[in-house]
Amino acid sequence: xxxxxxANAGSIHTQRWAKHFTxxxxxxxxxxxxxxxxxxxxxxxxxxAVSVSPFNIVRLxxxxxxxxxxxxxxxxxxxxxxxxxxxxxLTGRSPLIITAWGSDVLIMPEKSWIYRQMIRFSLSxxxxxxxxxQHMTNHLIKxxxxxxxxxxxxxxxxxxxIFNLDHR
Numbered sequence: 001x002x003x004x005x006x007a008n009a010g011s012i013h014t015q016r017w018a019k020h021f022t023x024x025x026x027x028x029x030x031x032x033x034x035x036x037x038x039x040x041x042x043x044x045x046x047x048x049a050v051s052v053s054p055f056n057i058v059r060l061x062x063x064x065x066x067x068x069x070x071x072x073x074x075x076x077x078x079x080x081x082x083x084x085x086x087x088x089x090l091t092g093r094s095p096l097i098i099t100a101w102g103s104d105v106l107i108m109p110e111k112s113w114i115y116r117q118m119i120r121f122s123l124s125x126x127x128x129x130x131x132x133x134q135h136m137t138n139h140l141i142k143x144x145x146x147x148x149x150x151x152x153x154x155x156x157x158x159x160x161x162i163f164n165l166d167h168r
Contacts, residue, residue: 001026001027001074001075002026002027002028002029002071002072002073002074002075003021003026003027003028003029003073003074003075003077004028004029004030004031004068004071004073004075004076004077005017005018005028005029005030005031005077005078005079006031006032006064006076006077006078006079006084006087006088007030007031007032007077007078007079007080007084008032008033008034008036008079008080008084009030009032009034009035009036009037009038009043009045010032010034010035010036011036011079013079013101013156014030014032014036014038014079015036015038017077017079018030018038018041019038019039019040019041022040022041028041028042029041029042029043029044029071029073030042030043030044031043031044031046031064031067031068031071032044032045032046033045033046033047033052033056033083033084034052044067046060046063046064047060052083052084052087054086054118057083057086057087057090058090061087061090061091064087064091065091065092068091068093073093074095075095075097076088076091076093076094076095076096076097077096077097077098077099078096078097078098078099078122079098079099079101080099080100080101080104081098081099081100081101081104081105081119081122081123082104082105082108082109082115082118082119082122083104084098085098085100085104085119085122085123085126086118086121086122088122088125088126089121089122089124089125089126094127095127095128096125096126096127096128097126097127097128097129097130098122098123098126098128098129098130099129099130099131099132099154100129100130100131100132100136100140101132102132102133102136104119105119105131105136105139105140105145106136106139109143109145119145120144120145123140123145123146123150124146126146126150127150128150128151128152129146129150129151129152130151130152130153130154131151131152131153131154132153132154132155132156133153133155133156134153134155136153137151137153
């Protein structure tokens with residue numbers, strides 16, 4: 001399967017997702033606004049910008065669409081709803097998965113109406129949304145950003161079945 005991530009290539013979280021699927025035999029590409037290298041993963045850096053702005057997303061959208069069309073992924077997976085999620089939503093590709101990481105859905109939308117609309121737009125275009133914690137999932141539903149049946153909660157953290165007080 002071909003998986004294309006729209007995500008920060010320098011992030012340890014992106015690297016873990018990409019490596020996970022690469023080691024299982026999938027063809028993985030990471031398209032990123034930030035530079036970074038991931039072992040056995042094709043990475044494409046779109047810009048030398050340190051941060052992702054809506055202006056850069058719109059400016060680079062034709063290039064991003066062309067890259068994704070050339071990759072022709074079976075799944076497009078965007079990490080961080082306000083930037084890469086918006087980028088994924090604007091490509092019009094499906095299936096689209098958007099992963100919310102935290103501040104993108106808990107803090108940024110509280111700052112302005114525009115961010116709330118970006119979140120609503122992006123998540124409404126997603127076929128599936130993954131959330132990193134149950135409180136984030138609850139927040140997405142409560143705020144009306146997404147329906148419960150479109151969200152899967154996949155927490156980062158420790159496997160308490162292995163690491164717990166009973167195994168001292």
